[in-house]
Amino acid sequence: MTTVEKKLEKWLNNTPKYEPKEKVLPVLKRFFAGQYEQKSSSHIVVQDDKLKLFPNKYGPNGEFDIVIKGGQKVKGFYLKRLAQTIKLLEELQELEV
Numbered sequence: 001m002t003t004v005e006k007k008l009e010k011w012l013n014n015t016p017k018y019e020p021k022e023k024v025l026p027v028l029k030r031f032f033a034g035q036y037e038q039k040s041s042s043h044i045v046v047q048d049d050k051l052k053l054f055p056n057k058y059g060p061n062g063e064f065d066i067v068i069k070g071g072q073k074v075k076g077f078y079l080k081r082l083a084q085t086i087k088l089l090e091e092l093q094e095l096e097v
Contacts (some may be wrong), residue, residue, distance in 0.1 A: 004030055011076075011083040020075040024066065024082070031086050041071035050092055051085070058085075 028036050036046040044066040051062030066078045
């Protein structure tokens with residue numbers, strides 16, 4: 001199990017209250033390379049076309065936000081949501097094979 005996989009498992013099962021932004025960015029780079037954009041220091045917008053299948057949860061464009069508190073920390077709620085989204089995308093990919 002890689003460091004990123006361990007991090008995702010932690011975020012799903014034992015979500016911390018906060019995580020430094022620097023620990024979240026490698027996860028985004030691995031799973032959403034070229035699909036996220038940091039809007040100022042306050043939040044990151046992640047977009048994936050596969051998430052368009054779930055407009056009630058991710059919006060019609062397949063987007064969701066990760067809010068950065070004080071430009072430094074990401075709240076546990078957003079960590080868990082990111083981990084759940086990655087798990088969902090992995091399951092969708094398995095169904096396509």
